[in-house]
Amino acid sequence: MTRTTILNFSQAAQQAQHWVNEVASELNWDVPRAYRLLRAVLHTLRDWLPPEEMSDLAAQLPVVVRGVFFEGWRPLDGLGHSRRKGDFIIAVRREFGFEAEVDFDRAIGAVFHLLDSHISAGEIDQVRNSMRKALRQLWPAD
Secondary structure (H helix, E strand, O other): OOHHHHHHHHHHHHHHHHHHHHHHHHHOOOHHHHHHHHHHHHHHHHHHOOHHHHHHHHHHOOHHHHHHHHOOOOHHHHOOOOOOHHHHHHHHHHHHOOOOOOOHHHHHHHHHHHHHHHOOHHHHHHHHHOOOHHHHOOOOOO
């Protein structure tokens, strides 16, 4: 392995850590908890987006975050959801783990805000528009 490749891995890890740190900072959470949330929201979003939109979004994620996005993915699991806001929150809670004091609307909004700040506006508009109106309420429009 060349030094450049090792440097690329280090930079990719730092970029992913930066994303997790941003979520932690916005919610005033510790880093492991923020990572669990980021992972849970990305997995739920991945499973709820149409395949074309999911792959377009994934292409803009940093390489390590993209790995988290696809971790454990089973393509047929995302089919058949009713796509209601409450069902999305339940799916995030299920993956995140139960914590009574978490305001999941706010927590999910923090991850969506992170995506807003790092993904192209055009792609975010496409992702947001592929969601039902009730679910779009979780995604703060800037």
